[in-house]
Amino acid sequence: MRDQEPPSPHTDRRLTTREAAELLGVKPETVYAYVSRGQLSSRRVPGGRGSTFDAQEVETLARRNRRESSGSSASGGELSVRTRLTLIEPNTYYFRGVDATELAARHTYEEVAEWLWTGRLRPGNTFTAPEASVDAARRAVDALPEHTGPTDRLRVAAIAAAVADPLRFDLSEDAVLGTARTLIPTLVAALPTTRGGRRRDEGPLAQRLWARLSGRDADEASLRVLDTALALLVDHDLAASTLAVRVAASARAHAYAAVSAGLGVLEGPLHGAASGLAHRLLLDVLDEGDAAPVIAEELRAGRRIPGLGHRLYPGEDPRARVLFGLLEEIPRAAPALAAARDIVATTARHTPLHANVDLALAVFTASAGMPATAGETIFAVARTAGWIAHALEEYGERPLRMRPSGHYVGPRPPQPLPEPEPLP
Template sequence: MRTDYLSAQDAAARLGVSLATLYAYVSRGRIDSRPGPDGRTREYSAGDVEQLIERKQAGRGAAQGAAHSLAWGLPVLETRISLIRPHGHYYRGESAIALAKSGATLEETARLLWDCGSHDPFAAELSHPWPAAIALLLHQAEVPPLERTVAALPLLALNAAHAHSIDPFHRRHDAALLLRETAALLCATQPSAQPIHHVMAASWRKDEMGLSQLVRCALVLCADHELNASSFATRVAASTGASLHAAVCAGLATLSGPHHGGAAARAHAFIQEMLRERKPVDRLRERLRRGEALPGFGHPLYPEGDPRAAVLLEALQATRPRPAKLSAIERLIEAVQAQCGRRPNLDFALASIASAYELGADVALAIFAAGRMAGWLAHSLEQQESGSLIRPRASYVGRAPQREE
């Protein structure tokens, strides 16, 4: 039978702490104490002790849950922007796949993601040329598209008309301009009021073979994907009050990693390697025996296959820009499926488009970045309007500090 009060030794033992820590809990008002029967010692509330134990256990569970949430785990914040289901993802309740198939543009998708309603922030005309510093940067052929864009955005921020405005119309106007400028920077061309997919396809001079509509479809499918690494980085930056330009720079930097947007470049290299092989199935078996990764295949959120890839590959097959090369890519997909059951993901689909049109890996990443920019801006706007700072705590597992004498 549990007593209402415990001796100091029993209370400390139940808590798993020293007597000094027990006394500290009492001094902070967390455990009640009273004089003991002999008048010389004290007793400690058993109820307070049990309540403190429960709080500790709950805290450990919450901390562990939060840690696991950061790696494909439980949700860590609320959003109205996008939702992922095994069969596809949604933008504010509307199917992204349906939007892509229906002919929606990235601009129309951005208006949905930014919750613009009847307001069209893309209605403004673009008339100003690039600032001299950015114009010079565009002529540096050795600078890759992503690095060029990351370098240019802080320079554009210097002249942004409403960089720190709290007016929602100002913010969305700046977002629309920034989306167009980003697409132009990625393609080393001038910003234009033309649809972004036309601007990008024209910059690669391949539009005569249907690339424009494939780019449009890919941009819409890439526009957002809930709280991925780059969107989370963008939200963290935006939560500090950073400008839209600064926040999306965080997204671009995160996208560059080989485990995120950089995976499209890895998939492109994998496709090129396999297309050069005389016996690609044998090479595939060799990779699998060695435990090597198959870039562009599998996705943790889509165990039955990435529906974004399925839509893009179907559209690519309908276009057939290079029938022989496309047939080889299709045989590669079938071989991987037969050997290990994995299906292509979005990275592979983007790399397939670039490969089929004989474009470089940078093109696959540029499409991804231009599309995802719409989502980063949506997350920035939502986070800024919430007014909250994202500041999680860390669970320290390093060497314990030495006790001071």
């Protein structure tokens, strides 16, 4: 049972706007912003223009704000969100306190996703998509132009699956977990198979995804790399796409909509598409036979070298370390691995940056005969599980809390109405 707040001696007293603002430590206009968000109630002053506020309600909000600010980041006012999901440290990262690289090495993507969602492992667990959901998603994706990118396809598939689910607005934990277990295989099933690929809609998710990425037959070692990559990429704390998901969930958007928000952010070249840039760079090095001229051309064009460095890891990205280790067991990956080492060594002459997971994904996708967009697809499918885990956490928080205040720097009002400009 939760302890109750002690009664306030000012329970019957009403506060003016200025008094409420002083107690909350905000500007008077922010008090009315709290009212508009439903966090405070107000009462108009009879015969006047101002409003009054219940003293106990204001004090409760002030205490809550103090508690939240005490848990916020001390690094220059950056947004900080409490989470039980992922902890990132300089050399590794953890899912619910367990080393994520060990989890990914010992368990399938589906099992790691369940651990992230529930804190329980379910050995042999696989995801199954309902036929109606898959049919709706496939029809929507098949109607897209041929040049459509993978993230667009996944976003359209998520929206179509949402429309086919009449229970999508149920935000209870059991309902959202049910959505998670069906949405991820639906997204994979909606993707078109590559030329020569054999469509699979049963078995481990990595096996089903392979036919959407490569026309080659999958060997056991390659499937292990794909499954491990999916498990490693399940979550990575508050990346940009994950923050977008939490904002959507804070507004109580359903799980399909929250995932769609994440996919929208993922499409940026600095996030999910980064592995595609590394893939193209790797192919150029393989064609040239030497990283030096390729790196020189990238730098001459003013472009950053993709696949190197990570702001959260001063050393080697632990996800890259695991994948490179697995790729060394695949003979056909040897040329791409050598090219990746050449890229790192050449760049290290001036900037000692380590390979990140994007370069490791590039080695895998290039050596498996996959297109440059394959890494983006792997990233998006994998991260969907993490997005839903964060949405579940956010559904348990106060609604609409992900609402920072803007710092207005425009012209001071009142300004005159603008003059209409003639049409060209």
